[in-house]
């Protein structure tokens with residue numbers, strides 16, 4: 156399965172992406188996490204300390220375009236995760252991490268080349284049945300505008316029970332639909348009461364796939380700069396349910 160985690164800034168994308176990676180690993184998956192946020196911190200949430208040593212995917216461009224030349228493992232038509240050159244990833248057990256690209260200056264620079272590389276990588280990558288790619292997306296809708304997620308099996312739109320978050324979530328849903336993404340799911344976060352859930356489902360006019368509760372342990376670990384790998388509280392249990400539901404929904408393919 157190839158899953159992208161999207162939503163408004165601060166809504167919990169990186170947190171949920173990291174918890175989902177951990178839950179998938181516990182279900183027996185090999186997981187490739189891709190941090191596509193221009194200010195990346197998925198590495199920290201996943202417990203990688205050497206994130207600055209990894210070569211960003213953006214620099215894979217020549218590799219991907221030179222594919223036609225047919226020399227080297229990644230030039231084959233449908234590369235497997237294991238064919239990806241080591242320098243582009245960090246590894247820890249069943250988890251691998253790749254980082255999309257150079258940090259851009261505020262307000263300036265275009266991420267188009269990076270996103271083109273990401274889209275090509277995602278669409279070429281051939282996954283085995285117990286393999287998953289989880290992409291932690293840039294905030295808002297920018298990625299969708301550039302169609303980078305057209306190679307994704309499922310878009311998870313993280314949404315909190317407040318209007319700003321809901322508006323962004325609806326924009327993302329519309330763009331994902333326009334891009335013909337087959338599986339588009341809303342995932343609630345910071346849902347503390349049945350009223351919160353009801354509010355979200357009424358506004359979105361669609362049920363939530365799962366609703367993450369507020370879990371103070373997450374914020375505490377984040378403040379301490381610690382990974383989320385040890386947490387087994389309510390949020391993690393919700394991530395396990397999310398992994399199970401995704402597996403069911405996407406079981407027709409990988």
Ligand SMILES: Nc1ncnc2c1ncn2[C@@H]1O[C@H](COP(=O)(O)OP(=O)(O)O)[C@@H](O)[C@H]1O
Nearest residue numbers: 164165166167168169170368369370373374377
């Ligand atoms: N369910 C939750 N309960 C408590 N704190 C949360 C929850 N989800 C996210 N947070 C906290 O909110 C902040 C923003 O989350 P983050 O995942 O970085 O958002 P995003 O990646 O969407 O910008 C972090 O400090 C995180 O620990």
Ligand SMILES: [Mg+2]
Nearest residue numbers: 168169170192
């Ligand atoms: Mg983030």
